[in-house]
Amino acid sequence: MSPVTPSVTVYVPGDSAARSVGADDVAEAVLRAGARVGQPVHLVRNGTRGMLWLEPLVEVVTPEGRIGYGPVEAADVDGLVDAGLFSGGEHPKRVGVIDDLPWMTSQDRLTFARVGVVDPLSPEDFLTHGGLRGLRRALDMSPDEVVEEMTASGLRGRGGAGFPAGIKWKTVLGCDEALKFVCCNADEGDSGTFADRMVMEGDPFLLIEGMTIAAHAVGATEGFVYIRSEYPAAVATMRAAIEIATWHGWLGDGVLGTSLNFSLQVRVGGGAYICGEETSMLESLEGKRGEVRAKPPIPAIHGLFGQPTLVNNVLTLTSVPAILADGAAAFQALGVERSRGTQVFQLGGNIRRGGVVEKAFGVTLGELVEHYGGGTRTGRPVRAVQVGGPLGAYVPPSDFGLRMDYEEFAASGAMVGHGGVVVFDDTVDMAAQARFAMEFCAAESCGKCTPCRIGSTRGVEVIDRIVAGENPDENLALLEDLCEVMTEGSLCAMGGLTPLPVRSALTHFAGDFLEPRIRPRRPLPLSTAQRTDTT
Amino acid sequence: MTTTEPQPGRTVTEVVTDTVAALEGQRGALLPILHAIQETLGCVPREAVPVLAERLNLSRADVHGVVSFYHDFRAEPAGRTTVKICRAEACQAVGSSRLVEHVRDRYGMELGETRSDGALTVDQVFCLGNCALGPTVQVGARLHGRVDAAKLTQLIDSAMAS
Numbered sequence: 214m215s216p217v218t219p220s221v222t223v224y225v226p227g228d229s230a231a232r233s234v235g236a237d238d239v240a241e242a243v244l245r246a247g248a249r250v251g252q253p254v255h256l257v258r259n260g261t262r263g264m265l266w267l268e269p270l271v272e273v274v275t276p277e278g279r280i281g282y283g284p285v286e287a288a289d290v291d292g293l294v295d296a297g298l299f300s301g302g303e304h305p306k307r308v309g310v311i312d313d314l315p316w317m318t319s320q321d322r323l324t325f326a327r328v329g330v331v332d333p334l335s336p337e338d339f340l341t342h343g344g345l346r347g348l349r350r351a352l353d354m355s356p357d358e359v360v361e362e363m364t365a366s367g368l369r370g371r372g373g374a375g376f377p378a379g380i381k382w383k384t385v386l387g388c389d390e391a392l393k394f395v396c397c398n399a400d401e402g403d404s405g406t407f408a409d410r411m412v413m414e415g416d417p418f419l420l421i422e423g424m425t426i427a428a429h430a431v432g433a434t435e436g437f438v439y440i441r442s443e444y445p446a447a448v449a450t451m452r453a454a455i456e457i458a459t460w461h462g463w464l465g466d467g468v469l470g471t472s473l474n475f476s477l478q479v480r481v482g483g484g485a486y487i488c489g490e491e492t493s494m495l496e497s498l499e500g501k502r503g504e505v506r507a508k509p510p511i512p513a514i515h516g517l518f519g520q521p522t523l524v525n526n527v528l529t530l531t532s533v534p535a536i537l538a539d540g541a542a543a544f545q546a547l548g549v550e551r552s553r554g555t556q557v558f559q560l561g562g563n564i565r566r567g568g569v570v571e572k573a574f575g576v577t578l579g580e581l582v583e584h585y586g587g588g589t590r591t592g593r594p595v596r597a598v599q600v601g602g603p604l605g606a607y608v609p610p611s612d613f614g615l616r617m618d619y620e621e622f623a624a625s626g627a628m629v630g631h632g633g634v635v636v637f638d639d640t641v642d643m644a645a646q647a648r649f650a651m652e653f654c655a656a657e658s659c660g661k662c663t664p665c666r667i668g669s670t671r672g673v674e675v676i677d678r679i680v681a682g683e684n685p686d687e688n689l690a691l692l693e694d695l696c697e698v699m700t701e702g703s704l705c706a707m708g709g710l711t712p713l714p715v716r717s718a719l720t721h722f723a724g725d726f727l728e729p730r731i732r733p734r735r736p737l738p739l740s741t742a743q744r745t746d747t748t
Numbered sequence: 749m750t751t752t753e754p755q756p757g758r759t760v761t762e763v764v765t766d767t768v769a770a771l772e773g774q775r776g777a778l779l780p781i782l783h784a785i786q787e788t789l790g791c792v793p794r795e796a797v798p799v800l801a802e803r804l805n806l807s808r809a810d811v812h813g814v815v816s817f818y819h820d821f822r823a824e825p826a827g828r829t830t831v832k833i834c835r836a837e838a839c840q841a842v843g844s845s846r847l848v849e850h851v852r853d854r855y856g857m858e859l860g861e862t863r864s865d866g867a868l869t870v871d872q873v874f875c876l877g878n879c880a881l882g883p884t885v886q887v888g889a890r891l892h893g894r895v896d897a898a899k900l901t902q903l904i905d906s907a908m909a910s
Contacts, residue, residue: 230878233893265880404836407877442783442820443876445889481783483818486874500778501810502817518775560880562841567880590842599837603874635838635879649840653874659817 220253221299224272224279226329227258228414229446230407235286236269242290243271249291252299260415262311262329263569270311275301278310316585321547321555322571323535324528325408328415334453336461339418345463347534351426352471359430360386363533365541367553372398372489372526373601373630373706375552375619381523384513385431388521393433395424395475395523396498396516397530399440399447400482400489403602405633408557408569409527413440413447416531417454418463421477423530425468426537428475431523436477439494442484451479486657490705491524493659504659505705528557528631549575552618552629560586562599562635572617579613581634593638597646597722601630603653604710606717607643626717628710643722647715648676654711664699665708671695672715679726689726692719763788764799778804778814782821790825827862827869829907832886835859835872838879843896847883848872850897855904867908 225231225240240256247254264270267283271293280301282293289306296304311317331338339345351359364379385393397420401409413420424436440448455477458464466474480498482488488497492506495517516522532554536544544554552574558581560567565587572581582588582598589595597607606627608615615621622629637646651672658665672695679688696712703709719726767784771777781800786792792815801808815821833847851857851870862869878884881893887903895903 229891230881230893233878233884233891234881268881401877402875404838404875405879406875407879410877443873480779482820483779483782484820485818497779498776500776500814502813504817561838562879562882564880603837633879635841637841641841646837646840649837653836657874 218251218253220255221247222255222257222274223247223299224257224259224274225269226261227333228261228268228329228411229444230265230411231261231268231270232446234268234284238287239269239271239285239290242287243294246290246294247299250294250299252294254299257332259331260328260333261411261568262317263325263411264311264316264566265568266566267308270308271298272311273298273301277301278312281308281311282306283308316566320571321573323544323555324412324419324531324557325416325569325571326535327419328412328569331416333415333417333450334457336418336457339416343538344418344534345422345469347537348422348426348463349469351429351537352469352473356386356430356432359426359537362537362541363430366536366544367541367548367551368529368532368536368544369552369619370526371528371532371556371631372491373403373604373628375629378525378529381513381525382427382430384511385433385521385523388514390521392435393431393521393523394517395427395431395433395436395525396494397424397436397438397527398489398491398494398524399438399444399451399527400494401444401527402441402486402489403604403631403633405561405599405602405635406559406631407561408559408632410444410447411569412527412531413438413444414450417450418458419531419534420451420527421454421458421464423533424477425464425473425475426533427523427525427530429468429473431521433523434474434476436475437498437517438477438479439482439488439498440479441482441488448479448481455479485659486653487659487705487707490707492705494524495522502659504661505707507704526631547573549573549616549618551620556617556629556632558585558617558632558634560634560636563589563591563638564636565590565592574618575616577613578608578615578617578634579610581617582613582636586634586636589636589638591638591640593640595636596639596641597637597643597718599635599637599646599714600633601628602633603650604628604706604713605630605633606713607637607646607721608717609721626713626720628713643718643725644676644680645725647718647726648673648680650711650714650718651676654707658707662702662704662708664702665704665711668695668699668703668708669711672699672711676715676726685727689719760789760793760795761799764796765803768800768803772804778806778811779818782815782818786821791822794823824862825866827866829867829904830869830871830886830888831904831907832871832873832876833859834874834876834878834882834884834886836875836879838875839882839884842882844883846897847885847895847900850900854901868904 270283272279360382368378369375485503487493488503493503497503558570654669660666675692801811859872885895
């Protein structure tokens with residue numbers, strides 16, 4: 214019998230971001246090169262490690278650990294293999310053992326502990342790396358005890374609003390109805406955020422575990438994951454994971470041999486940004502226009518189909534298993550003031566090292582942008598950073614000392630939101646960014662309340678007049694008045710927070726409005742498809 | 749993405765009726781039904797609305813209201829090649845507006861337009877979740893990161909040629 218070459222395990226991410234820069238071609242090239250040199254390859258399509266500037270990041274399992282190479286192009290693969298890729302050989306693209314890189318070791322990865330490490334749809338990988346520990350412990354506890362643990366952890370909703378999760382859970386638990394729902398808001402429409410997508414593509418069982426713990430805690434029997442249609446890979450991965458989890462008895466009737474019955478399904482959105490607002494999402498789940506509901510009644514009491522409903526964001530629900538597995542105290546020990554635990558910061562836009570940094574609250578904005586992010590991709594100075602999505606403020610580098618803390622950001626007229634950080638260099642025209650905030654609101658407003666529906670269109674017009682030099686003082690006063698009306702008079706955060714980026718641009722970059730940097734500007738018209746919905 | 753032509757022998761009414769029958773058991777089934785119809789027909793044609801209303805015991809206005817609320821549902825099929833350019837902030841920060849101008853200059857198309865021969869639809873999208881590797885463009889079902897004007901031309905031309 215001839216000796217058989219043992220196979221080598223190679224990881225090439227199957228995450229959408231990695232695939233957008235050629236990971237599929239790299240994976241094929243690795244298999245071809247393995248065949249060429251007679252080396253059997255066990256190829257795993259993992260999630261991404263979150264070091265997106267290194268994608269496609271190829272990792273090879275060696276006795277020293279998983280050695281990474283990146284960014285790899287398909288054309289590099291033959292050269293890499295000849296340099297000893299399969300045994301972790303030297304090459305200019307070798308970045309070393311990924312788990313030992315300071316960028317990685319200095320993070321506090323709780324939610325993202327398995328993302329990029331495991332095969333996303335392998336139940337064995339999930340269990341080997343601590344999966345179900347949280348759910349098993351929760352099922353040994355009473356619902357009241359689980360809710361108490363959540364309250365003690367200090368976890369606040371990661372979707373942006375930062376509402377204490379324990380209070381919401383307690384409200385749903387306190388309702389007597391037999392039919393309750395757990396709904397996961399995976400309508401991650403904010404620019405600069407991609408962590409929901411990455412965790413759903415990279416560790417889907419984690420979300421299932423978190424939702425099942427929630428179902429046990431609040432007494433729900435049915436759950437929905439509402440995923441935006443722009444995320445087809447996340448939809449496919451979550452659906453496959455639900456099927457596998459149900460087959461293993463982690464979902465369905467009698468979860469893990471207990472009396473808990475919980476069924477879960479994925480719903481796909483319709484390309485409406487507003488459905489990321491929780492009441493609008495519930496309307497959409499009911500098969501209606503995604504129009505915002507007035508609160509009260511709150512969804513916890515009168516939610517989906519009028520039943521008590523727990524609505525939490527993906528990152529809130531995926532924080533739950535770690536809290537239950539290791540106890541509230543461990544989670545609570547991280548963070549500062551009333552911002553406890555970790556936040557998954559997402560570095561995007563014009564940034565050299567973009568990706569995911571999961572850190573305890575209290576890290577400064579400057580550390581994220583300069584230390585982790587390495588400044589701009591273009592190499593030019595940073596001029597502004599938008600934190601917390603399209604409805605978040607633009608922050609100048611002079612405020613980089615701000616700590617990531619809900620209250621500290623709010624006090625300075627900004628918001629942490631969901632931790633998205635979008636970097637702009639010094640070529641940015643901040644009047645154009647302010648105009649875009651209004652334009653985006655006009656395109657995506659659900660139309661229910663006037664300040665948002667009409668105010669946003671008027672906002673675009675007023676900014677255009679200011680930039681054109683028409684009665685700037687009067688029009689600036691008008692814009693300020695409009696911002697106040699939108700802030701105070703809108704039903705939800707869409708109209709209520711659109712003034713935040715506008716006002717921050719005016720505060721920190723007033724010159725851009727009065728001495729336009731690029732003139733004449735050719736405004737981009739709304740596309741016809743968008744326009745028909747906003748009249 | 750090439751859109752599916754209505755299958756020969758199946759009218760819009762038949763497609764709608766079959767889709768409703770398959771999915772109406774779900775709670776709040778209208779969105780899944782509309783997605784399934786669009787998957788089959790490439791759009792949600794106007795004549796589907798009264799059929800849906802009747803089958804689901806809703807008013808025509810209600811169904812029309814839902815279909816027209818969501819950007820995803822089209823009244824007519826998209827072009828054989830569809831291109832979506834992300835115009836959200838993270839992609840703006842790395843020059844997505846240049847891609848919009850490029851499409852205007854080279855292909856003579858504005859966002860939201862379908863070419864008269866049905867070969868190409870160009871649309872805007874606000875965020876594809878690829879914010880660290882922008883500008884991002886989706887051609888058909890496929891996502892592309894770090895796209896510049898030259899790459900966009902190559903992506904569009906090769907998609908249209910295939």
